[in-house]
Amino acid sequence: xLRSIWILARKDLRLLGRDPMSLFFIAVFPxxxxxxxxxxxxxxxxxxxxxxxxxxVHDADASEVxxxxxxxxxxxxxxxxKRVDSLDAGRQEVMKGRALGLFExxxxxxESAGLVFAEKAPRVGLAIDPSRPxxxxxxxxxxxxxxxxxxxxxxxxxxxxxxxxxxxxxxAIALGHETADGAPVDRIxxxxxxxxxxxxxxxxxxxxxxxxxxxARERASGTFYRLSVAPQPRAAILLGKGLACALTAIAVVLFxxxxxxxxxxxxxxxxxxxxxxxxxxxxxxxxxxxxxxxSRSENAVAGAGxxxxxxxxxxxxxxxxxxxxxxxMRTLSDFSxxxxxxxALEGAIWRGFDLVDLLPALGVLILLxxxxxxxxxRRLAAIDS
Amino acid sequence: xxxxxxxxxxFGEVTAVAGLDLEVEEGEILGLLGPNGAGKSTTIGMMVGxxxxxxxxxxxxxxxxxxxxxxxxLMGVAPQRLSLYEELSGIENLRFFARYQGVxxxxxxxxxxxxxxxxxxxxxxxxxxxxxxxxxxRRLNLACAVIHEPRLLFLDEPTAGxxxxxRARLFDSIEELKATGVTIVYTTHHMExxxxxxxxxxxxxxxxILDLGRVADLIGRHGxxxxxxxxxxxxxxxxxxxxxxxEGDRLTFTSNxxxxxxxxxxxxxxxxxxxxxxxxxxxxxxxxxxxxRLRD
Numbered sequence: 001x002l003r004s005i006w007i008l009a010r011k012d013l014r015l016l017g018r019d020p021m022s023l024f025f026i027a028v029f030p031x032x033x034x035x036x037x038x039x040x041x042x043x044x045x046x047x048x049x050x051x052x053x054x055x056x057v058h059d060a061d062a063s064e065v066x067x068x069x070x071x072x073x074x075x076x077x078x079x080x081x082k083r084v085d086s087l088d089a090g091r092q093e094v095m096k097g098r099a100l101g102l103f104e105x106x107x108x109x110x111e112s113a114g115l116v117f118a119e120k121a122p123r124v125g126l127a128i129d130p131s132r133p134x135x136x137x138x139x140x141x142x143x144x145x146x147x148x149x150x151x152x153x154x155x156x157x158x159x160x161x162x163x164x165x166x167x168x169x170x171x172a173i174a175l176g177h178e179t180a181d182g183a184p185v186d187r188i189x190x191x192x193x194x195x196x197x198x199x200x201x202x203x204x205x206x207x208x209x210x211x212x213x214x215x216a217r218e219r220a221s222g223t224f225y226r227l228s229v230a231p232q233p234r235a236a237i238l239l240g241k242g243l244a245c246a247l248t249a250i251a252v253v254l255f256x257x258x259x260x261x262x263x264x265x266x267x268x269x270x271x272x273x274x275x276x277x278x279x280x281x282x283x284x285x286x287x288x289x290x291x292x293x294x295s296r297s298e299n300a301v302a303g304a305g306x307x308x309x310x311x312x313x314x315x316x317x318x319x320x321x322x323x324x325x326x327x328x329m330r331t332l333s334d335f336s337x338x339x340x341x342x343x344a345l346e347g348a349i350w351r352g353f354d355l356v357d358l359l360p361a362l363g364v365l366i367l368l369x370x371x372x373x374x375x376x377x378r379r380l381a382a383i384d385s
Numbered sequence: 386x387x388x389x390x391x392x393x394x395x396f397g398e399v400t401a402v403a404g405l406d407l408e409v410e411e412g413e414i415l416g417l418l419g420p421n422g423a424g425k426s427t428t429i430g431m432m433v434g435x436x437x438x439x440x441x442x443x444x445x446x447x448x449x450x451x452x453x454x455x456x457x458x459l460m461g462v463a464p465q466r467l468s469l470y471e472e473l474s475g476i477e478n479l480r481f482f483a484r485y486q487g488v489x490x491x492x493x494x495x496x497x498x499x500x501x502x503x504x505x506x507x508x509x510x511x512x513x514x515x516x517x518x519x520x521x522x523r524r525l526n527l528a529c530a531v532i533h534e535p536r537l538l539f540l541d542e543p544t545a546g547x548x549x550x551x552r553a554r555l556f557d558s559i560e561e562l563k564a565t566g567v568t569i570v571y572t573t574h575h576m577e578x579x580x581x582x583x584x585x586x587x588x589x590x591x592x593x594i595l596d597l598g599r600v601a602d603l604i605g606r607h608g609x610x611x612x613x614x615x616x617x618x619x620x621x622x623x624x625x626x627x628x629x630x631x632e633g634d635r636l637t638f639t640s641n642x643x644x645x646x647x648x649x650x651x652x653x654x655x656x657x658x659x660x661x662x663x664x665x666x667x668x669x670x671x672x673x674x675x676x677x678r679l680r681d
Contacts, residue, residue, distance in 0.1 A: 004485060007481065007484045007485050008485070011470070011473070011481050014473065014477070015470060015472055015473065018472040018473075019472065221466065221467075221468060221469075221471075222464045222465075222466030222467065222468035223468045223469065223470060225435060225462070225464050225466075225468060226462055226464060226468040226482070226529070226530075227485065228434075228435045229433045229434065229435060229457060229460060229461075229462045230457065230482075230485050230486050230487075231454040231455070231457035231458045231486070231487055232454075232485065232487075
């Protein structure tokens with residue numbers, strides 16, 4: 001049986017090699033994704049270039065204090081201040097996505113702002129683009145920092161006149177590791193360290209979609225019938241596809257990792273990387289088997305493949321980083337093999353996992369793969385009877 | 386070579402095969418004829434072991450049911466759909482199916498060379514199947530079915546959609562296989578193919594075999610009389626009794642002894658310009674047994 005599985009797998013690999021569109025989606029498209037997301041992730045690199053958030057300011061107070069406050073805001077690295085003549089104009093700009101927020105300085109601001117013992121606290125208004133709540137929090141922080149500076153200037157503590165109010169000094173803690181020659185590596189070396197695990201999983205998802213549909217296609221073309229009559233176990237047909245899919249997945253992981261390395265990705269543990277790659281290949285080839293036998297119809301398998309891939313990727317962090325998801329979604333992501341695949345690769349690439357750290361992710365991948373293989377083989381027997 | 390007893394198969398409420406008995410002798414070609422929906426494909430599916438029967442038994446070459454690996458080793462199938470990998474070349478398809486069917490590495494090159502010659506595809510062996518003509522694909526489809534030297538071959542509409550040259554080549558190939566002792570179960574809608582190739586013919590409908598036998602015997606049992614059409618050179622003799630209706634100068638009648646009746650007409654003074662005798666054939670038998678009602 002092993003020989004027949006290998007014969008089938010070799011045939012499928014040869015067919016894949018002659019299908020340029022499939023190759024594009026398995027190998028080239030994920031590279032494009034990886035590079036694009038890697039460029040977006042420049043913030044992880046050593047010398048980040050942070051895009052400034054545009055804050056619109058409507059100064060209805062027009063006092064010297066408000067002008068100083070606006071200048072202090074503008075001096076902050078994360079904020080670019082732009083004045084607007086009216087609140088309505090500011091609202092329009094924010095709604096159209098041209099600015100992150102709108103800040104209104106209400107008349108009377110200059111009378112009390114920065115005075116610790118003033119009768120009434122100064123009033124300001126703030127609106128944030130509803131689609132960017134996380135960045136909105138940064139903006140609130142910037143406003144508070146500006147107010148703190150005003151307090152330092154207008155209500156100085158004895159002996160600290162003229163010095164900015166600094167309640168705490170935040171220093172960066174290096175999350176990195178040491179290289180073989182002992183030199184410290186403080187951060188993720190490249191944005192590609194973060195973007196390529198997701199891109200690799202996209203490539204693997206392309207793999208399973210392509211192989212899953214090939215069984216339905218063999219049914220339609222009649223080759224499945226011919227193979228079924230051969231003196232080989234029926235399961236060999238499916239296992240042959242599984243082997244071809246697993247080998248392709250391994251090739252995709254290696255190929256994309258090589259591309260990533262060429263761009264600056266750093267592989268911290270080759271041994272764990274090999275384990276992660278094998279776990280991913282096993283898991284996703286098993287899922288391919290389940291998907292392939294879900295229906296006899298090519299269209300149904302294609303539709304199911306698309307739905308499964310998008311869902312797995314969406315909840316697993318392949319589209320939106322898990323960090324940006326609400327708590328409920330993050331719990332749900334535990335059910336997506338994409339999450340565990342990405343985590344296993346990240347563990348080997350930049351998270352500095354040891355074998356024990358990797359085991360949970362590896363265990364989930366092995367379990368899901370085994371369930372997929374089991375379902376596929378049983379379903380294949382049922383579907384034709 | 387293959388014996389089928391009391392075979393039944395239903396799909397939901399539809400009975401596809403309703404208690405079928407059939408025995409195919411070693412070395413013969415058995416034609417399986419029937420209208421669409423008669424149950425031929427399901428019967429073949431059960432005979433090759435890809436459809437599980439509800440009841441009944443099948444024995445292949447004394448080796449038991451067709452699901453067993455030894456029985457499968459004896460069988461080859463050329464499905465009606467061209468079951469080939471279009472992105473592989475002809476030689477790659479042959480090598481793949483040969484290996485998968487269990488041809489040993491030592492014999493692989495020899496068998497592939499034989500199959501290419503058998504299909505007349507030596508010059509196109511390295512071209513992708515996608516670029517083959519319909520006839521070339523059909524010939525390759527047959528070659529892939531016999532690459533492992535099966536003793537029992539199932540051919541499902543093996544000449545569908547091919548030109549006369551390729552059809553003649555396929556006939557020659559099938560006769561070549563028969564000469565080597567291969568047993569063949571042949572399904573077709575072309576009556577002349579069955580008449581030419583098959584030793585016996587089974588006519589199926591509604592999941593049952595309506596009759597089975599040599600073509601001549603079937604015609605004798607169900608074909609009825611010959612049809613005679615004659616053109617009169619002159620008016621019929623006075624007081625002569627016509628054997629059938631006359632329309633203008635055309636006389637038509639049916640007869641089991643057409644030539645004797647024509648001679649008798651001449652002796653009775655009938656002057657015939659020409660005549661045509663249409664003998665019953667397998668198509669007549671088929672229509673007689675299965676009716677003229679259109680099937681889905």
